[in-house]
Amino acid sequence: MKKIQLILVVTFLLLGQLSIAQSYDIVIKGGHVIDPKNNIDALMDVAISNGKIVQVAKSIDAKQGIQVVNAKGLYVTPGLIDLHAHVFFGTEPDHYLSNGLVAVVPDGFTFRVGVTTVVDAGGAGWKSFPLFKKNIIDNSQTRVLSFLNIVGEGMRGGAYEQNEQDMDAKMSAMVANQYKDIIVGFKVAHFSGPEWTPVDRGVEAGKLANIPVMIDFGGNTPPLPIEELFMKHLRAGDIYTHTYTLLEGNVRETVVDENTGKVKPFIWDAVKKGVIFDVGYGGASFNFTQALPSIKAGFLPNTISTDLHTGSMNASMKDQLGVMSKFLLMGMNLSSVINASTWKPAQVIKHEELGNLSIGGIADLAILNLRQGDFGFYDKTGYKINGKQKFECEMTIKAGSIVYDLNGIANPIVVKSKK
Numbered sequence: 001m002k003k004i005q006l007i008l009v010v011t012f013l014l015l016g017q018l019s020i021a022q023s024y025d026i027v028i029k030g031g032h033v034i035d036p037k038n039n040i041d042a043l044m045d046v047a048i049s050n051g052k053i054v055q056v057a058k059s060i061d062a063k064q065g066i067q068v069v070n071a072k073g074l075y076v077t078p079g080l081i082d083l084h085a086h087v088f089f090g091t092e093p094d095h096y097l098s099n100g101l102v103a104v105v106p107d108g109f110t111f112r113v114g115v116t117t118v119v120d121a122g123g124a125g126w127k128s129f130p131l132f133k134k135n136i137i138d139n140s141q142t143r144v145l146s147f148l149n150i151v152g153e154g155m156r157g158g159a160y161e162q163n164e165q166d167m168d169a170k171m172s173a174m175v176a177n178q179y180k181d182i183i184v185g186f187k188v189a190h191f192s193g194p195e196w197t198p199v200d201r202g203v204e205a206g207k208l209a210n211i212p213v214m215i216d217f218g219g220n221t222p223p224l225p226i227e228e229l230f231m232k233h234l235r236a237g238d239i240y241t242h243t244y245t246l247l248e249g250n251v252r253e254t255v256v257d258e259n260t261g262k263v264k265p266f267i268w269d270a271v272k273k274g275v276i277f278d279v280g281y282g283g284a285s286f287n288f289t290q291a292l293p294s295i296k297a298g299f300l301p302n303t304i305s306t307d308l309h310t311g312s313m314n315a316s317m318k319d320q321l322g323v324m325s326k327f328l329l330m331g332m333n334l335s336s337v338i339n340a341s342t343w344k345p346a347q348v349i350k351h352e353e354l355g356n357l358s359i360g361g362i363a364d365l366a367i368l369n370l371r372q373g374d375f376g377f378y379d380k381t382g383y384k385i386n387g388k389q390k391f392e393c394e395m396t397i398k399a400g401s402i403v404y405d406l407n408g409i410a411n412p413i414v415v416k417s418k419k
Contacts, residue, residue, distance in 0.1 A: 122187025236274025
């Protein structure tokens with residue numbers, strides 16, 4: 001009798017362990033999953049455990065989930081990646097986007113729009129990067145990566161960004177190699193003048209560290225030719241940001257000929273070469289008059305990004321979902337918009353563990369509502385287009401934990417500690 005009782009106890013314990021092993025931390029039910037890497041665009045359930053994606057299937061038993069998320073009528077995507085933002089926030093009023101007040105604290109402006117990874121675009125240079133890491137990167141829930149400015153002082157504005165003597169390719173590459181997991185490229189920005197030195201120093205650093213360069217082409221009168229930039233200075237995989245901008249004063253060449261309204265022929269050569277075209281919307285770096293003919297001609301951005309800072313988020317840009325909504329309105333299809341905000345930027349920065357919902361991968365997800373209604377979308381000039389839909393974030397999951405839940409669609413909303 002005791003032997004039978006012992007067998008029953010052991011069996012009960014084993015079944016209990018099996019039941020625990022089969023449970024998931026989160027089960028997302030009934031959502032439309034869009035995962036460009038894995039060619040998924042269908043109604044699917046997603047299961048998450050221990051910060052990882054463990055199952056993507058047509059039907060997963062909700063009873064297996066400690067938390068269950070009702071995603072019916074919503075889109076489930078990888079966590080969004082904002083490739084161009086400014087999050088080196090600080091308290092120095094004269095430091096612009098490098099430990100200054102114009103940059104923003106990442107966690108306040110990422111999760112609420114589905115962004116789980118943000119790349120600071122040049123706020124820190126090799127001299128200031130340790131401070132950026134200590135103050136922002138190490139203290140943010142958001143995954144913060146960096147394009148290191150080729151200027152050692154970083155994006156401090158004014159004369160600092162014009163100092164060619166502070167554009168040190170070797171020191172920049174050395175710091176990038178020291179922080180390989182965080183520094184994903186170099187940034188060249190805001191230089192005014194006819195010299196190619198900043199670009200060439202950035203590309204030199206990129207070669208030394210084997211990472212791409214993002215170019216915010218500065219200004220000059222007459223403008224430096226972007227055909228020469230693309231075909232003679234940049235490599236395949238290097239990034240041209242602020243693609244669809246028309247600046248006043250004829251200081252930067254446009255991608256669309258203003259007289260003919262056509263995409264310039266050499267743009268297609270640059271696309272074929274492998275130059276990456278990034279939106280980098282910003283406060284003054286997007287014009288519908290450049291974007292609309294580009295999209296119509298099939299010249300689509302590789303990556304959709306915000307150029308987030310206090311000047312852009314309170315102007316026409318708003319946020320990552322606002323920019324994505326505009327490109328959807330202009331004719332980019334839904335899957336392509338999601339790809340340009342998830343998997344493609346992950347590839348560009350060589351962090352292919354991000355931007356996808358592969359089994360065993362990091363459980364970063366955005367659950368989005370495509371709201372229907374009457375919405376107005378405008379650019380810096382006041383050019384306005386009316387649309388019938390725009391993205392809204394219902395939930396953001398970072399590394400397997402719910403970090404934003406707009407309408408309490410998780411059940412239970414809070415998992416109580418068993419202690």
